[in-house]
Amino acid sequence: MDSFKNFLSKYSGAIIGAIVALVILFTRLYDLIVGIILVAIGMFVGNYIQKNKYEVKEKLKDFIDRI
Numbered sequence: 456m457d458s459f460k461n462f463l464s465k466y467s468g469a470i471i472g473a474i475v476a477l478v479i480l481f482t483r484l485y486d487l488i489v490g491i492i493l494v495a496i497g498m499f500v501g502n503y504i505q506k507n508k509y510e511v512k513e514k515l516k517d518f519i520d521r522i
Contacts, residue, residue, distance in 0.1 A: 479485055504511050
């Protein structure tokens with residue numbers, strides 16, 4: 456019994472992480488999580504482009520000229 460308690464105390468974080476991962480997997484919440492991540496990336500890119508318009512225009516021109 457002591458070895459089981461030691462196992463649980465040593466790997467409790469991994470066990471909790473596995474349970475959370477299984478809940479996310481079984482409830483298909485990963486679709487929602489991926490969607491939220493994509494929205495956050497889009498917000499970051501939009502903010503970067505808005506603040507660095509001139510640099511982005513120059514980089515796009517250089518990229519198009521290479522093609």
